[in-house]
Amino acid sequence: MLSEVISQTLGWGYFLLWSLSFYPQALHNHRRRSTDGLSVDFAVLNLLGLTAYTTFNACFLFSPVVRAQYAQRHAHSPKPTVQWNDFVYALHGTLVCCWIGSHFLCARFWNFKSKKQRPSNMALATIAGCVMCILYVCISESWEWIDVVYMVGMIKVFLTVVKYTPQVVMNYWCQSTAGFSIGAIVLDLAGASLSLMQLVLDSSLQGDWSGAIGNAAKLLLGNITLLFDMYMDAMDASIAIPKLFTEDSTLRFGDNPPCTGHAELLNFFNSQFPLLESMKHIIKHVDVLPDRIYQEAEIHYVIKNDPEKKDIVVRGMAVFGKKPDEDRLRFFDVYLDSSQIKERIEAVTSGKV
Numbered sequence: 001m002l003s004e005v006i007s008q009t010l011g012w013g014y015f016l017l018w019s020l021s022f023y024p025q026a027l028h029n030h031r032r033r034s035t036d037g038l039s040v041d042f043a044v045l046n047l048l049g050l051t052a053y054t055t056f057n058a059c060f061l062f063s064p065v066v067r068a069q070y071a072q073r074h075a076h077s078p079k080p081t082v083q084w085n086d087f088v089y090a091l092h093g094t095l096v097c098c099w100i101g102s103h104f105l106c107a108r109f110w111n112f113k114s115k116k117q118r119p120s121n122m123a124l125a126t127i128a129g130c131v132m133c134i135l136y137v138c139i140s141e142s143w144e145w146i147d148v149v150y151m152v153g154m155i156k157v158f159l160t161v162v163k164y165t166p167q168v169v170m171n172y173w174c175q176s177t178a179g180f181s182i183g184a185i186v187l188d189l190a191g192a193s194l195s196l197m198q199l200v201l202d203s204s205l206q207g208d209w210s211g212a213i214g215n216a217a218k219l220l221l222g223n224i225t226l227l228f229d230m231y232m233d234a235m236d237a238s239i240a241i242p243k244l245f246t247e248d249s250t251l252r253f254g255d256n257p258p259c260t261g262h263a264e265l266l267n268f269f270n271s272q273f274p275l276l277e278s279m280k281h282i283i284k285h286v287d288v289l290p291d292r293i294y295q296e297a298e299i300h301y302v303i304k305n306d307p308e309k310k311d312i313v314v315r316g317m318a319v320f321g322k323k324p325d326e327d328r329l330r331f332f333d334v335y336l337d338s339s340q341i342k343e344r345i346e347a348v349t350s351g352k353v
Contacts, residue, residue, distance in 0.1 A: 007083075008083075008085075010194050010197050011083050011084075011085040011086070011194075012085050013194045014085070014089075014191045014193075014194035015085040015086075015088060015089045015191075016191075017187050017188075017190045017191035017194065018089055018093070018187070018188065018191035019089055019092050019093065019096075020187050021184045021185075021187035021188040021191060022092075022093055022096035022097065022100070022184070023096070023184075024181040024183035024184040024187070025038070025100060025180070025181040025184045026096065026099055026100050026103075027181075028179075028180075028181040028183075028184075029100065029103050029112070030110070032179070033110075033111060033112050033113055034112055034113055034114045034179070035103050035104055035107070035112060035114045035117070035179065036114050036115055036179050036277060037170070037174065037178045037179015037180060037277075037278075038167070038179045038180055039117075039166040039167045039169075039170045040104050040117035040118065040119055040123075041119055041120055041122070041123040041163070041166035041167075042163050042164065042166055042167040043097070043100055043101050043103075043104060044101065044119050044123055044127075045123060045126065045127075045159050045162055045163035045166075046097050046100075046159075046163045047094065047097040047098065047100075047101055048127060048130070048159055049155070049156045049159035049160055049163060050090055050093040050094040050097055050156075051094050052130075052152045052153070052155045052156040052159065053090040053093075053153070053156040054087065054090040054091050054093075054094050055149075055152050056082075056090075056149055056152050056153040056156060057082050057086045057087040057090050058087055059145075059149045059152075060080040060082035060149065061080075061082055061084070061087055063145070063149075065145050066145055066146050066149055067080065069144050069145065069146040070146055073146070104117060115309070120166070122166075123166070126159070126162055130155045130158070130159070133151055133154075133155065134148060134151055134152065134155070137151045167180060173278075173280050174277075174278035174279060174280060178273065178274070178276070178277070178304075238266060241262050241265050241266055241269070242262060243328070244328055244329055245262065245265060245328055245329050245332070246328045246329065246330055247261065247262060248260065248261060248330075249261070249262075249265065249321075249328070249329055249330055249331055249332065250330075250331045250332075251264075251265050251268060251331070251332045251333075251334075252331075252332075252333045252334065253268070253334045254334060254335070254336050254337070254338045255338065256268070274304070275303065275304055275345055276301060276302065276303065276304055277302040277303060277304045277305075277306065277309070278300075278301070278302045279299065279300070279301055279302075280299070280300040281297045281298075281299055281300075282297060282298040282299075282300070283295060283296075283297050284296040284297055284298060290323065291321070291323050292319055292320060292321050292322065292323075293319070293320040293322060294317065294318075294319055294320075295317070295318045295319075295320065296315075296316075296317055297315075297316055297317075297318065298313060298314075298315055298316075299313070299314045299315075299316055299336070300312070300313055301313075301314065301341055301344075303341070303344045303345055303348050304348075305348055306344065306348050306353065307353060308353060310344060310353075312340050312341055312344055314336050314337065314338070314340060314341065315336065316334060316335060316336030317334075317335045317336070318332070318333065318334045318335070319331075319332070319333040319334075319335075320332060321333075
């Protein structure tokens, strides 16, 4: 049937997009010879989540016990909505995530020059909590193997929420997405859309929407991925500028020449951000007026490839040209002394430090 062909096309389409989405990050790491800017918690939890998702899909495809228990609970549509592309995607993703994980564990082997990271206590506690949840199901009364599999699937959904959180926090504090591949987010976003479309189509073909609930892991996974990917996109300059600035907005940054319009703003940010390892703002004071906002902040800069990772602290004042009822900035003026930053960039690039 045509509808089944469409379902298979959507399935293998999301498999292709989601599978390709793993590679931009791995290649980004190799191109930079560094994992700086990529959260190790994100990498570890992503690997654990994909391992759980591989197990979930494998059980529904290959376990006669789980498939029989599913048919018993869903008499009107006894065939699970898990597809072969779900399993192949998850297995492939697990292997690629092992490769990315080796960038942290075997940095010397890959000739990476990165700041050493270790999983946070929160990440370790999250892993322990996942194990406890599985054990809890196993000791509960009248449990069946399908209940354990469902819990493994929900762990994948939970880890999808948790894994993005440390990366979002790192991007926010660094005020940069330099270590995180935006290309991966674009592919991830497209794949999530096709994944949800396939699940909805499969459930409608069976005439039983319990199939979507029966595969809640895939349903929630697609929605959560869409949510976080849209947030990550907003942190990329090419996407954020049209959302934050009007078409004729003007930027005046320190002693740099003023920039007007999206193209000039994008050129400015793209010329500045690659020079920085991180940029963290500590807000000191904010005044909101009818037609603008004044903000006093302490900005911490670290120059990219600085062997000493020197923390450069600069006090600054910013004026946001925005009324309370306006969505975008008409102008953005930043007043600060950038001489320390320029001197350090010169020292790093010339090899004097």
